[in-house]
Amino acid sequence: MDFGGAEKASLFRRLHHGDRPLVLPNAWDFASAAALAEAGFPAVGTTSLGVAAAAGKADAAGGTRAETVALARALARLPVPVTVDVEGGFSGRPGDVAALAAGLASSGIAGINLEDGRADGTLTPAGDQAAVIAAVKQAAPLMFLNARTDTFWLGAPDLDETLRRARAYAEAGADGIFVPGIAADADIRALLEAVDLPLNVLHLPGTTGYPRLARLGVHRVSTGSLLFRTALRATVAAALDVTGEGDAPSVxxxxxxxxxVSDR
Known part of the structure:
Protein backbone atom coordinates (compact mmCIF):
# COMPACT_ATOMS: atom_id res chain seq x y z
CA MET A 1 0.00 0.00 0.00
CA ASP A 2 1.28 3.45 -0.90
CA PHE A 3 1.21 6.27 1.64
CA GLY A 4 1.58 10.02 1.56
CA GLY A 5 4.51 11.86 3.10
CA ALA A 6 2.94 12.41 6.52
CA GLU A 7 1.81 8.78 6.75
CA LYS A 8 5.26 7.54 5.76
CA ALA A 9 6.90 9.77 8.36
CA SER A 10 4.54 8.45 11.04
CA LEU A 11 5.15 4.85 10.00
CA PHE A 12 8.91 5.37 9.97
CA ARG A 13 8.78 6.70 13.52
CA ARG A 14 6.78 3.66 14.67
CA LEU A 15 9.26 1.28 13.05
CA HIS A 16 11.81 2.38 15.66
CA HIS A 17 9.63 1.00 18.46
CA GLY A 18 8.92 -2.53 17.28
CA ASP A 19 9.62 -5.86 18.95
CA ARG A 20 13.07 -6.00 17.36
CA PRO A 21 15.48 -3.51 15.78
CA LEU A 22 14.62 -1.97 12.43
CA VAL A 23 17.11 -3.18 9.83
CA LEU A 24 17.69 -0.20 7.55
CA PRO A 25 19.45 -1.12 4.29
CA ASN A 26 21.21 1.78 2.58
CA ALA A 27 20.79 2.24 -1.17
CA TRP A 28 22.75 4.42 -3.59
CA ASP A 29 20.36 4.80 -6.55
CA PHE A 30 16.72 4.23 -7.42
CA ALA A 31 17.17 0.66 -8.63
CA SER A 32 18.96 -0.51 -5.48
CA ALA A 33 16.35 1.17 -3.27
CA ALA A 34 13.44 -0.24 -5.26
CA ALA A 35 14.96 -3.73 -5.11
CA LEU A 36 15.32 -3.48 -1.32
CA ALA A 37 11.74 -2.31 -0.93
CA GLU A 38 10.52 -5.14 -3.14
CA ALA A 39 12.53 -7.60 -1.03
CA GLY A 40 10.34 -6.67 1.93
CA PHE A 41 12.36 -4.15 3.91
CA PRO A 42 9.86 -1.79 5.58
CA ALA A 43 12.05 1.29 5.09
CA VAL A 44 15.11 2.23 3.04
CA GLY A 45 17.94 4.69 3.65
CA THR A 46 20.65 6.09 1.43
CA THR A 47 24.42 5.87 1.80
CA SER A 48 26.31 9.10 1.22
CA LEU A 49 29.41 7.16 0.15
CA GLY A 50 27.44 5.30 -2.52
CA VAL A 51 25.67 8.42 -3.79
CA ALA A 52 28.94 10.36 -3.93
CA ALA A 53 31.04 7.60 -5.48
CA ALA A 54 28.38 6.89 -8.12
CA ALA A 55 28.74 10.55 -9.12
CA GLY A 56 32.54 10.34 -9.14
CA LYS A 57 32.87 12.46 -6.01
CA ALA A 58 34.35 11.96 -2.54
CA ASP A 59 32.09 11.29 0.43
CA ALA A 60 31.65 13.71 3.35
CA ALA A 61 33.07 16.62 1.36
CA GLY A 62 29.77 18.47 1.03
CA GLY A 63 29.78 18.31 -2.76
CA THR A 64 26.77 16.12 -3.50
CA ARG A 65 23.80 18.26 -2.51
CA ALA A 66 22.32 18.22 -6.03
CA GLU A 67 22.75 14.45 -6.41
CA THR A 68 21.31 13.79 -2.96
CA VAL A 69 18.23 15.94 -3.55
CA ALA A 70 17.61 14.49 -7.01
CA LEU A 71 17.82 10.94 -5.71
CA ALA A 72 15.58 11.74 -2.73
CA ARG A 73 12.86 13.10 -4.99
CA ALA A 74 12.96 9.91 -7.03
CA LEU A 75 12.97 7.66 -3.96
CA ALA A 76 9.88 9.41 -2.57
CA ARG A 77 7.95 7.42 -5.19
CA LEU A 78 8.68 4.18 -3.34
CA PRO A 79 5.88 2.60 -1.28
CA VAL A 80 8.03 2.54 1.88
CA PRO A 81 9.45 5.34 4.06
CA VAL A 82 12.81 6.68 2.94
CA THR A 83 15.46 8.40 5.04
CA VAL A 84 18.24 10.34 3.36
CA ASP A 85 21.87 10.75 4.40
CA VAL A 86 22.58 14.46 3.98
CA GLU A 87 26.11 14.32 5.45
CA GLY A 88 26.49 17.54 7.48
CA GLY A 89 23.62 19.26 5.69
CA PHE A 90 25.83 20.73 2.94
CA SER A 91 26.10 23.98 4.88
CA GLY A 92 27.18 25.28 8.26
CA ARG A 93 24.25 27.67 8.45
CA PRO A 94 21.22 26.35 10.37
CA GLY A 95 18.78 28.11 8.05
CA ASP A 96 20.25 26.46 4.96
CA VAL A 97 20.10 22.98 6.46
CA ALA A 98 16.56 23.62 7.71
CA ALA A 99 15.48 24.68 4.22
CA LEU A 100 17.02 21.52 2.77
CA ALA A 101 15.17 19.35 5.28
CA ALA A 102 11.88 21.15 4.69
CA GLY A 103 12.23 20.64 0.95
CA LEU A 104 12.91 16.93 1.39
CA ALA A 105 9.96 16.57 3.74
CA SER A 106 7.64 18.33 1.29
CA SER A 107 8.66 15.87 -1.42
CA GLY A 108 7.74 12.91 0.79
CA ILE A 109 10.98 11.95 2.54
CA ALA A 110 10.40 10.54 6.04
CA GLY A 111 13.78 11.18 7.65
CA ILE A 112 17.33 12.43 7.38
CA ASN A 113 20.70 11.49 8.81
CA LEU A 114 22.62 14.58 9.93
CA GLU A 115 26.23 14.13 11.04
CA ASP A 116 28.61 16.25 13.10
CA GLY A 117 31.78 14.94 11.47
CA ARG A 118 33.65 17.27 9.15
CA ALA A 119 35.64 16.51 6.00
CA ASP A 120 38.87 17.47 7.77
CA GLY A 121 38.36 14.79 10.41
CA THR A 122 37.19 17.12 13.17
CA LEU A 123 33.80 17.43 14.85
CA THR A 124 31.43 20.36 14.56
CA PRO A 125 31.16 22.06 17.98
CA ALA A 126 28.27 20.44 19.85
CA GLY A 127 26.50 23.74 20.41
CA ASP A 128 26.63 24.61 16.71
CA GLN A 129 25.29 21.18 15.75
CA ALA A 130 22.50 21.45 18.30
CA ALA A 131 21.48 24.77 16.74
CA VAL A 132 21.26 23.11 13.32
CA ILE A 133 19.16 20.28 14.75
CA ALA A 134 16.78 22.72 16.41
CA ALA A 135 16.37 24.66 13.16
CA VAL A 136 15.65 21.50 11.20
CA LYS A 137 13.02 20.33 13.67
CA GLN A 138 11.31 23.70 13.56
CA ALA A 139 11.22 23.66 9.75
CA ALA A 140 10.28 19.96 9.36
CA PRO A 141 8.69 18.80 12.63
CA LEU A 142 7.32 15.52 11.26
CA MET A 143 10.61 14.41 9.75
CA PHE A 144 12.63 11.85 11.75
CA LEU A 145 15.99 13.49 12.41
CA ASN A 146 18.65 10.90 13.14
CA ALA A 147 21.47 12.85 14.79
CA ARG A 148 24.75 11.17 13.96
CA THR A 149 27.82 11.82 16.06
CA ASP A 150 31.19 10.70 14.77
CA THR A 151 32.90 10.44 18.13
CA PHE A 152 33.62 6.76 17.45
CA TRP A 153 34.02 7.07 13.68
CA LEU A 154 36.76 9.73 13.65
CA GLY A 155 39.87 9.12 15.73
CA ALA A 156 39.89 7.43 19.12
CA PRO A 157 36.45 6.45 20.51
CA ASP A 158 35.29 8.85 23.22
CA LEU A 159 32.31 7.62 25.22
CA ASP A 160 32.10 10.66 27.51
CA GLU A 161 31.98 13.05 24.55
CA THR A 162 29.47 10.77 22.84
CA LEU A 163 27.14 10.94 25.82
CA ARG A 164 27.54 14.70 26.07
CA ARG A 165 26.69 15.20 22.42
CA ALA A 166 23.83 12.70 22.47
CA ARG A 167 22.21 14.56 25.37
CA ALA A 168 22.69 17.92 23.66
CA TYR A 169 21.21 16.69 20.40
CA ALA A 170 18.27 15.11 22.21
CA GLU A 171 17.57 18.39 24.00
CA ALA A 172 17.71 20.20 20.64
CA GLY A 173 14.93 17.97 19.30
CA ALA A 174 16.63 15.03 17.59
CA ASP A 175 14.42 11.97 17.12
CA GLY A 176 17.20 9.40 17.19
CA ILE A 177 20.92 9.07 17.89
CA PHE A 178 23.34 7.36 15.52
CA VAL A 179 26.87 6.44 16.62
CA PRO A 180 28.66 4.62 13.79
CA GLY A 181 31.58 2.53 15.02
CA ILE A 182 30.21 1.85 18.49
CA ALA A 183 30.30 -1.87 19.22
CA ALA A 184 31.07 -2.78 22.85
CA ASP A 185 28.14 -3.89 24.99
CA ALA A 186 29.02 -1.50 27.80
CA ASP A 187 29.21 1.50 25.47
CA ILE A 188 25.88 0.69 23.85
CA ARG A 189 24.20 0.20 27.24
CA ALA A 190 25.59 3.52 28.46
CA LEU A 191 24.03 5.32 25.51
CA LEU A 192 20.69 3.60 25.93
CA GLU A 193 20.63 4.58 29.59
CA ALA A 194 21.75 8.17 29.01
CA VAL A 195 19.32 9.18 26.27
CA ASP A 196 15.68 8.22 25.91
CA LEU A 197 15.75 8.15 22.12
CA PRO A 198 16.01 5.34 19.57
CA LEU A 199 19.63 4.28 19.16
CA ASN A 200 21.01 3.51 15.71
CA VAL A 201 24.10 1.31 15.36
CA LEU A 202 26.06 0.58 12.20
CA HIS A 203 26.29 -3.08 11.23
CA LEU A 204 29.95 -4.10 11.38
CA PRO A 205 30.46 -7.58 9.87
CA GLY A 206 31.88 -9.95 12.44
CA THR A 207 31.47 -7.43 15.26
CA THR A 208 27.94 -6.13 15.77
CA GLY A 209 25.73 -9.15 15.13
CA TYR A 210 22.03 -8.42 14.82
CA PRO A 211 20.85 -10.87 17.55
CA ARG A 212 23.26 -9.32 20.06
CA LEU A 213 22.17 -5.80 19.20
CA ALA A 214 18.56 -6.85 19.58
CA ARG A 215 19.25 -8.26 23.04
CA LEU A 216 20.97 -5.03 24.06
CA GLY A 217 17.92 -3.00 23.05
CA VAL A 218 19.23 -1.19 19.97
CA HIS A 219 16.38 0.25 17.92
CA ARG A 220 17.86 0.50 14.45
CA VAL A 221 20.70 -1.24 12.58
CA SER A 222 22.01 0.41 9.42
CA THR A 223 24.13 -1.22 6.73
CA GLY A 224 25.87 2.03 5.78
CA SER A 225 28.05 1.67 2.69
CA LEU A 226 28.33 -2.12 3.01
CA LEU A 227 25.78 -2.95 0.31
CA PHE A 228 27.34 -0.52 -2.16
CA ARG A 229 30.84 -1.80 -1.50
CA THR A 230 29.65 -5.39 -1.81
CA ALA A 231 28.02 -4.51 -5.14
CA LEU A 232 31.33 -3.13 -6.39
CA ARG A 233 33.03 -6.39 -5.49
CA ALA A 234 30.30 -8.41 -7.27
CA THR A 235 30.65 -6.24 -10.38
CA VAL A 236 34.39 -6.82 -10.69
CA ALA A 237 34.03 -10.52 -9.86
CA ALA A 238 31.36 -11.00 -12.54
CA ALA A 239 33.53 -9.26 -15.14
CA LEU A 240 36.53 -11.39 -14.22
CA ASP A 241 34.36 -14.49 -14.41
CA VAL A 242 33.67 -13.73 -18.06
CA THR A 243 37.38 -13.78 -18.84
CA GLY A 244 38.08 -16.76 -16.63
CA GLU A 245 41.15 -14.93 -15.43
CA GLY A 246 42.07 -13.12 -12.25
CA ASP A 247 41.12 -13.70 -8.65
CA ALA A 248 37.85 -12.48 -7.21
CA PRO A 249 38.50 -9.29 -5.24
CA SER A 250 37.60 -8.70 -1.63
CA VAL A 251 34.95 -6.19 -0.63
CA VAL A 261 37.11 8.49 -6.88
CA SER A 262 39.87 10.75 -5.55
CA ASP A 263 42.63 9.37 -7.77
CA ARG A 264 40.75 10.21 -10.98
Whole structure:
Protein backbone atom coordinates (compact mmCIF):
# COMPACT_ATOMS: atom_id res chain seq x y z
CA MET A 1 0.00 0.00 0.00
CA ASP A 2 1.28 3.45 -0.90
CA PHE A 3 1.21 6.27 1.64
CA GLY A 4 1.58 10.02 1.56
CA GLY A 5 4.51 11.86 3.10
CA ALA A 6 2.94 12.41 6.52
CA GLU A 7 1.81 8.78 6.75
CA LYS A 8 5.26 7.54 5.76
CA ALA A 9 6.90 9.77 8.36
CA SER A 10 4.54 8.45 11.04
CA LEU A 11 5.15 4.85 10.00
CA PHE A 12 8.91 5.37 9.97
CA ARG A 13 8.78 6.70 13.52
CA ARG A 14 6.78 3.66 14.67
CA LEU A 15 9.26 1.28 13.05
CA HIS A 16 11.81 2.38 15.66
CA HIS A 17 9.63 1.00 18.46
CA GLY A 18 8.92 -2.53 17.28
CA ASP A 19 9.62 -5.86 18.95
CA ARG A 20 13.07 -6.00 17.36
CA PRO A 21 15.48 -3.51 15.78
CA LEU A 22 14.62 -1.97 12.43
CA VAL A 23 17.11 -3.18 9.83
CA LEU A 24 17.69 -0.20 7.55
CA PRO A 25 19.45 -1.12 4.29
CA ASN A 26 21.21 1.78 2.58
CA ALA A 27 20.79 2.24 -1.17
CA TRP A 28 22.75 4.42 -3.59
CA ASP A 29 20.36 4.80 -6.55
CA PHE A 30 16.72 4.23 -7.42
CA ALA A 31 17.17 0.66 -8.63
CA SER A 32 18.96 -0.51 -5.48
CA ALA A 33 16.35 1.17 -3.27
CA ALA A 34 13.44 -0.24 -5.26
CA ALA A 35 14.96 -3.73 -5.11
CA LEU A 36 15.32 -3.48 -1.32
CA ALA A 37 11.74 -2.31 -0.93
CA GLU A 38 10.52 -5.14 -3.14
CA ALA A 39 12.53 -7.60 -1.03
CA GLY A 40 10.34 -6.67 1.93
CA PHE A 41 12.36 -4.15 3.91
CA PRO A 42 9.86 -1.79 5.58
CA ALA A 43 12.05 1.29 5.09
CA VAL A 44 15.11 2.23 3.04
CA GLY A 45 17.94 4.69 3.65
CA THR A 46 20.65 6.09 1.43
CA THR A 47 24.42 5.87 1.80
CA SER A 48 26.31 9.10 1.22
CA LEU A 49 29.41 7.16 0.15
CA GLY A 50 27.44 5.30 -2.52
CA VAL A 51 25.67 8.42 -3.79
CA ALA A 52 28.94 10.36 -3.93
CA ALA A 53 31.04 7.60 -5.48
CA ALA A 54 28.38 6.89 -8.12
CA ALA A 55 28.74 10.55 -9.12
CA GLY A 56 32.54 10.34 -9.14
CA LYS A 57 32.87 12.46 -6.01
CA ALA A 58 34.35 11.96 -2.54
CA ASP A 59 32.09 11.29 0.43
CA ALA A 60 31.65 13.71 3.35
CA ALA A 61 33.07 16.62 1.36
CA GLY A 62 29.77 18.47 1.03
CA GLY A 63 29.78 18.31 -2.76
CA THR A 64 26.77 16.12 -3.50
CA ARG A 65 23.80 18.26 -2.51
CA ALA A 66 22.32 18.22 -6.03
CA GLU A 67 22.75 14.45 -6.41
CA THR A 68 21.31 13.79 -2.96
CA VAL A 69 18.23 15.94 -3.55
CA ALA A 70 17.61 14.49 -7.01
CA LEU A 71 17.82 10.94 -5.71
CA ALA A 72 15.58 11.74 -2.73
CA ARG A 73 12.86 13.10 -4.99
CA ALA A 74 12.96 9.91 -7.03
CA LEU A 75 12.97 7.66 -3.96
CA ALA A 76 9.88 9.41 -2.57
CA ARG A 77 7.95 7.42 -5.19
CA LEU A 78 8.68 4.18 -3.34
CA PRO A 79 5.88 2.60 -1.28
CA VAL A 80 8.03 2.54 1.88
CA PRO A 81 9.45 5.34 4.06
CA VAL A 82 12.81 6.68 2.94
CA THR A 83 15.46 8.40 5.04
CA VAL A 84 18.24 10.34 3.36
CA ASP A 85 21.87 10.75 4.40
CA VAL A 86 22.58 14.46 3.98
CA GLU A 87 26.11 14.32 5.45
CA GLY A 88 26.49 17.54 7.48
CA GLY A 89 23.62 19.26 5.69
CA PHE A 90 25.83 20.73 2.94
CA SER A 91 26.10 23.98 4.88
CA GLY A 92 27.18 25.28 8.26
CA ARG A 93 24.25 27.67 8.45
CA PRO A 94 21.22 26.35 10.37
CA GLY A 95 18.78 28.11 8.05
CA ASP A 96 20.25 26.46 4.96
CA VAL A 97 20.10 22.98 6.46
CA ALA A 98 16.56 23.62 7.71
CA ALA A 99 15.48 24.68 4.22
CA LEU A 100 17.02 21.52 2.77
CA ALA A 101 15.17 19.35 5.28
CA ALA A 102 11.88 21.15 4.69
CA GLY A 103 12.23 20.64 0.95
CA LEU A 104 12.91 16.93 1.39
CA ALA A 105 9.96 16.57 3.74
CA SER A 106 7.64 18.33 1.29
CA SER A 107 8.66 15.87 -1.42
CA GLY A 108 7.74 12.91 0.79
CA ILE A 109 10.98 11.95 2.54
CA ALA A 110 10.40 10.54 6.04
CA GLY A 111 13.78 11.18 7.65
CA ILE A 112 17.33 12.43 7.38
CA ASN A 113 20.70 11.49 8.81
CA LEU A 114 22.62 14.58 9.93
CA GLU A 115 26.23 14.13 11.04
CA ASP A 116 28.61 16.25 13.10
CA GLY A 117 31.78 14.94 11.47
CA ARG A 118 33.65 17.27 9.15
CA ALA A 119 35.64 16.51 6.00
CA ASP A 120 38.87 17.47 7.77
CA GLY A 121 38.36 14.79 10.41
CA THR A 122 37.19 17.12 13.17
CA LEU A 123 33.80 17.43 14.85
CA THR A 124 31.43 20.36 14.56
CA PRO A 125 31.16 22.06 17.98
CA ALA A 126 28.27 20.44 19.85
CA GLY A 127 26.50 23.74 20.41
CA ASP A 128 26.63 24.61 16.71
CA GLN A 129 25.29 21.18 15.75
CA ALA A 130 22.50 21.45 18.30
CA ALA A 131 21.48 24.77 16.74
CA VAL A 132 21.26 23.11 13.32
CA ILE A 133 19.16 20.28 14.75
CA ALA A 134 16.78 22.72 16.41
CA ALA A 135 16.37 24.66 13.16
CA VAL A 136 15.65 21.50 11.20
CA LYS A 137 13.02 20.33 13.67
CA GLN A 138 11.31 23.70 13.56
CA ALA A 139 11.22 23.66 9.75
CA ALA A 140 10.28 19.96 9.36
CA PRO A 141 8.69 18.80 12.63
CA LEU A 142 7.32 15.52 11.26
CA MET A 143 10.61 14.41 9.75
CA PHE A 144 12.63 11.85 11.75
CA LEU A 145 15.99 13.49 12.41
CA ASN A 146 18.65 10.90 13.14
CA ALA A 147 21.47 12.85 14.79
CA ARG A 148 24.75 11.17 13.96
CA THR A 149 27.82 11.82 16.06
CA ASP A 150 31.19 10.70 14.77
CA THR A 151 32.90 10.44 18.13
CA PHE A 152 33.62 6.76 17.45
CA TRP A 153 34.02 7.07 13.68
CA LEU A 154 36.76 9.73 13.65
CA GLY A 155 39.87 9.12 15.73
CA ALA A 156 39.89 7.43 19.12
CA PRO A 157 36.45 6.45 20.51
CA ASP A 158 35.29 8.85 23.22
CA LEU A 159 32.31 7.62 25.22
CA ASP A 160 32.10 10.66 27.51
CA GLU A 161 31.98 13.05 24.55
CA THR A 162 29.47 10.77 22.84
CA LEU A 163 27.14 10.94 25.82
CA ARG A 164 27.54 14.70 26.07
CA ARG A 165 26.69 15.20 22.42
CA ALA A 166 23.83 12.70 22.47
CA ARG A 167 22.21 14.56 25.37
CA ALA A 168 22.69 17.92 23.66
CA TYR A 169 21.21 16.69 20.40
CA ALA A 170 18.27 15.11 22.21
CA GLU A 171 17.57 18.39 24.00
CA ALA A 172 17.71 20.20 20.64
CA GLY A 173 14.93 17.97 19.30
CA ALA A 174 16.63 15.03 17.59
CA ASP A 175 14.42 11.97 17.12
CA GLY A 176 17.20 9.40 17.19
CA ILE A 177 20.92 9.07 17.89
CA PHE A 178 23.34 7.36 15.52
CA VAL A 179 26.87 6.44 16.62
CA PRO A 180 28.66 4.62 13.79
CA GLY A 181 31.58 2.53 15.02
CA ILE A 182 30.21 1.85 18.49
CA ALA A 183 30.30 -1.87 19.22
CA ALA A 184 31.07 -2.78 22.85
CA ASP A 185 28.14 -3.89 24.99
CA ALA A 186 29.02 -1.50 27.80
CA ASP A 187 29.21 1.50 25.47
CA ILE A 188 25.88 0.69 23.85
CA ARG A 189 24.20 0.20 27.24
CA ALA A 190 25.59 3.52 28.46
CA LEU A 191 24.03 5.32 25.51
CA LEU A 192 20.69 3.60 25.93
CA GLU A 193 20.63 4.58 29.59
CA ALA A 194 21.75 8.17 29.01
CA VAL A 195 19.32 9.18 26.27
CA ASP A 196 15.68 8.22 25.91
CA LEU A 197 15.75 8.15 22.12
CA PRO A 198 16.01 5.34 19.57
CA LEU A 199 19.63 4.28 19.16
CA ASN A 200 21.01 3.51 15.71
CA VAL A 201 24.10 1.31 15.36
CA LEU A 202 26.06 0.58 12.20
CA HIS A 203 26.29 -3.08 11.23
CA LEU A 204 29.95 -4.10 11.38
CA PRO A 205 30.46 -7.58 9.87
CA GLY A 206 31.88 -9.95 12.44
CA THR A 207 31.47 -7.43 15.26
CA THR A 208 27.94 -6.13 15.77
CA GLY A 209 25.73 -9.15 15.13
CA TYR A 210 22.03 -8.42 14.82
CA PRO A 211 20.85 -10.87 17.55
CA ARG A 212 23.26 -9.32 20.06
CA LEU A 213 22.17 -5.80 19.20
CA ALA A 214 18.56 -6.85 19.58
CA ARG A 215 19.25 -8.26 23.04
CA LEU A 216 20.97 -5.03 24.06
CA GLY A 217 17.92 -3.00 23.05
CA VAL A 218 19.23 -1.19 19.97
CA HIS A 219 16.38 0.25 17.92
CA ARG A 220 17.86 0.50 14.45
CA VAL A 221 20.70 -1.24 12.58
CA SER A 222 22.01 0.41 9.42
CA THR A 223 24.13 -1.22 6.73
CA GLY A 224 25.87 2.03 5.78
CA SER A 225 28.05 1.67 2.69
CA LEU A 226 28.33 -2.12 3.01
CA LEU A 227 25.78 -2.95 0.31
CA PHE A 228 27.34 -0.52 -2.16
CA ARG A 229 30.84 -1.80 -1.50
CA THR A 230 29.65 -5.39 -1.81
CA ALA A 231 28.02 -4.51 -5.14
CA LEU A 232 31.33 -3.13 -6.39
CA ARG A 233 33.03 -6.39 -5.49
CA ALA A 234 30.30 -8.41 -7.27
CA THR A 235 30.65 -6.24 -10.38
CA VAL A 236 34.39 -6.82 -10.69
CA ALA A 237 34.03 -10.52 -9.86
CA ALA A 238 31.36 -11.00 -12.54
CA ALA A 239 33.53 -9.26 -15.14
CA LEU A 240 36.53 -11.39 -14.22
CA ASP A 241 34.36 -14.49 -14.41
CA VAL A 242 33.67 -13.73 -18.06
CA THR A 243 37.38 -13.78 -18.84
CA GLY A 244 38.08 -16.76 -16.63
CA GLU A 245 41.15 -14.93 -15.43
CA GLY A 246 42.07 -13.12 -12.25
CA ASP A 247 41.12 -13.70 -8.65
CA ALA A 248 37.85 -12.48 -7.21
CA PRO A 249 38.50 -9.29 -5.24
CA SER A 250 37.60 -8.70 -1.63
CA VAL A 251 34.95 -6.19 -0.63
CA UNK A 252 36.61 -2.76 -0.88
CA UNK A 253 36.84 -0.72 2.29
CA UNK A 254 35.42 2.76 2.74
CA UNK A 255 38.93 4.14 2.21
CA UNK A 256 39.35 2.05 -0.96
CA UNK A 257 36.24 3.61 -2.50
CA UNK A 258 37.29 7.11 -1.50
CA UNK A 259 40.64 6.47 -3.19
CA UNK A 260 38.93 5.21 -6.36
CA VAL A 261 37.11 8.49 -6.88
CA SER A 262 39.87 10.75 -5.55
CA ASP A 263 42.63 9.37 -7.77
CA ARG A 264 40.75 10.21 -10.98
Missing amino acids: PSYADVQRL
